[in-house]
Amino acid sequence: MTANIFLLTTPVSPERLSWIEGCLKFFFVQLYPETMMHQQKGESPVFTFFLTGDALYSLDDPETQQIWGIILSLSTVRLICDRQELDLRGISAGHLKMKFPDQVITTNSIGADGQPSFWNDVVMAARLTKSPLPGTAGWLQCESPVMHRSAWYGLRFLSSALSDRLGVELYAYLDGVHIGHTSQAPTDAENIGAGLEELHERAVRYNLPCQIFACNRNATARGYSTWDDGQGVVISTCAIKPVKIRDLNVMIDRFRQNHVILAPAAGSLRFRKGGSASFDRAEKSSTAPPVTILITRSPYSTETAFGAVSFAVACAHAGILTRVIFMEEGIYALTGMHHAPADHLPYNLQDIINAVAGSDNLHFFAFTPSFQKRGVAKDKSLNAVLELGYPGLGKILFYPPGNVQADHQRVLIF
Template sequence: MTTHFFLLSGSLSVERLSWIEECLKFFFVQLYPESLMHRAPAESPVVTFLLTGDALYSLEDAETVQIWSVILSLTAVRIICDRQELDLRGIPVGRLKMKYPDQVIDTNSLAVDNHPSFWKDVLGLVRQNRPPLPDGIGWFQSESPYMHLSAVYGLRCLNAGIEARLSPELYAYLDGVHMGHTAQSPADSENVGRGLEEIHERAAKQNLSSLFLACNRYATARGYSTWDDGKGSVVSTCAIKPFHIRDLNAIIDRFERPHIILSANAGSVNFPKKGMAVSFDRAEKSSTAPPVTILITTSPYSTGMAFGAVSLAVACAHQGVLTRVVFLEDGVYSVAGTHRTPAETPLFTIQDIINAVAGSENLHFFVLVQSLQKRGLVKNKDLNAVLDIGFPGLGKILFYPPGNVHAEHQRVLLF
């Protein structure tokens, strides 16, 4: 049995759940119609949603519960809830669980400390369908600690990885670089910097390697000074000792490896060994690196998320990783209208950047037309590199293995 899984901690709007629903329908109807039977064959794939944080509110909101009911009518779909976060938020899931008792799971496995752990369940799925040890687990962090619980989720994920004998790796990007700042001393929350140091120490005691990398571009922008100590090491007095500020390419080097990489909102989709039609896109050169699909769901300019997502995509593609970028939800504002900056400014619009990298090997741009239509928008006609797709096209990107790629899974990252 093949398991595809999505870890979701951000708010799940009606719009987001709707395109998830349509993609799942496409996947099962087109590729595994036998799984739609009341008793699906044992070899049918399973799609698991691991819900924590604000994503759990979708299980009690009247509008989103209706969509979950449609999704759960697909018997190969299941939900695993973070029990601790359910209790914290006072969210009842009894009604949904009563209707789908085998598909809605609101209890968690026991960790080594004999306490229930949602993250042990997450790592159980990570280990499933993976080759024998040694292996690693990566966490991609783009949000700042303390303002966002995603940093704590990263710590919990990496700690659970050590319990599963996986080498922990952190990739700090955008505001995520603040996870490694020295001398953190929060009064009313978990110390993230100390948490990273403890993960480093625990891994060493278990004879596991650990690697914490921060993108130097965003670290420098935020005041992290670095210098070369003459031994090929870049040192910063602003960061804890295990935290290494490096060029983005050092992070992408890790993306070329086959381990699972998660983030606050991410997915891992396994490819079948053989026998499935390829997607409508392909890598220019044969590659064993897992493809990366980046879903840009936020508008440009108000935050650095959209620009950071495109920069990450360009870096991945430059190193031979097939990378698909899909603009959807509020992300479609990046490709609608004609964006301009004052003539005297050195800044570029996001459309300037898209046009500048158009035609790059292994880099493909798409926009979900339903998101444009919902907002009454049309795509800028000059953005020829951005292809229109509907729900079937998005389903193909998410679930079809692309041509010329010899990897076991693909990574999905939401920005």
């Protein structure tokens, strides 16, 4: 596995790229200062950003292009772009490619079908074991198909992983449960349902595991009729056969395992062996990779922020060290004092945070620069949410937490 990878498929704003830049500077200054002088002594860290979808627009936008230039001035950072999506969008990335020809990669390796494949590049970088050793690749999907391209990206990633003889797992959460609806028949988009059925059939032929889980609470909320067969198995006539509608805890149990799990905006960051410990720790000794959830969207207008907190609580309950960081628009969950009638839905997110704060393995943080950019402040009642700047964010992302024996952590951007 490449030391640290980030997959970016969604729009990359100047604000997002700025905090990525700040974290990378912290990483290199604190952990690998020798690389700041372009000296390759000893261990050589590598940060690889995989860009596809709307994230590619950041390569030509003048504001984000300038920030990418700063990031790429760190000689051990590289970008791998999806050639097919560059062509689809008419994006050249020529300015950055000309300035950093060895770090900005706009061609892709050859996949199993003999064609260039960006997702084959992602799989090769994400592998935790060297071929032909067995392994697993997972994908967390929170958006519906057809409306969102991310479902297609997830299918492509898992298909490439299967071609590389990896077992595959798909976790459908929030609107992502729609990927498994029966009788999908889009006329102007990829048929994700048919793609998942074909993925499952290939896995059977290869004698490799293929598990597709959908959160039962999210499925029920969206009208998927289910019943229990009396032996603890939930059945639904609304879902294709490969999709198993299960309690969220069943899905979270897979996050206790040591394989790479990606999402439309996600990272897999390796801990430096023998590095200084972060300022937080798991309650009990754990081998599960920590989960860091970045909540970047405002509360209430969508289910995203609430779903992210619920997901974090489930991870922590399963014994996974879970850090939740409110940043970008997500800090509005913490500003002012929120009030809602007792019978009002959705719930008051601040009340939920206060109710679960203090739970084992669950830590809440807020990114101070996001408050400063918007001229707002965290409400004083939210004592359980600790504010942090770039040093604190850098320590969470790059320093191994105490009591955790995992070699990497998962970063999920909601």
